[in-house]
Amino acid sequence: MHSRPLWIGTSWKMNKGPAAAIEAARALAAFHPPGGVQPFVIPPFTSLRDVCAILDGTSVMVGAQNTHWEDEGAWTGEISPVMLAECGATLVEIGHSERRAHFGETDWTVNLKVHAVLRHGMRPLVCIGDTAQEHAFGVTHDVLARQLRIALHGVPPARLAQVLVAYEPVWAIGAGGQAADTTFVAAAHARLRAVLVEMAGEAVGFEIPLLYGGSVTRNNACGYARIANVDGVFIGRAAWSVADFRQIIGSVAHEHVASG
């Protein structure tokens, strides 16, 4: 029997206003995921508190899509980790490629946010990924190692146990994305695992969940979940419908448990 759960999560990104988010959360609350998986959902800020309240006491964890690195201050339009923790978030996604591409997120601000999220007792879900050009030039592993080392710089090894990492090739994300080949993902995750073991030691390095994201669907989710060093999947479009999300959870869980 696998000792660690498979993480299966979705971010609703900029979808589902308050009413739709509450309806979706209620549908998720009625779902009893099979053993061996850790589901999570990341709603927009406008519904974070409601979704946390609805899913409180269920096995579904709730996260936030971003955070500022300061606890408070003159940061117009930003949300602080203190506010996220008060809403009930247990995870905070940091460094998504869409934030890096459009909203000035950098490896350095990702590091500041990782420390802030840990400071407030939540788990950072650090998103890293190579661009299409970096992939084409064969520097994916170098890029991922750099992003990961900067993101986690200064975090004590014992605290690294709270971190989750999502490898999301930028060229695989979204409607125009091309899901990454499983052999390619296996090599990238093996490299990331080696970096984590180097940074955190074997005891912690092997425990840090490494998720894959980028055009995951009901048709390829099990294939990614079978890969060594892939500890879960992080899904966008294919899981925005709760019914679809539940179906993927069920099929991946069945395979995970069956493969013992």
Ligand SMILES: O=C(COP(=O)(O)O)[C@@H](O)CO
């Ligand atoms: O962006 C992600 C994947 O989006 P897809 O629509 O599944 O390509 C990942 O961070 C989950 O939101």
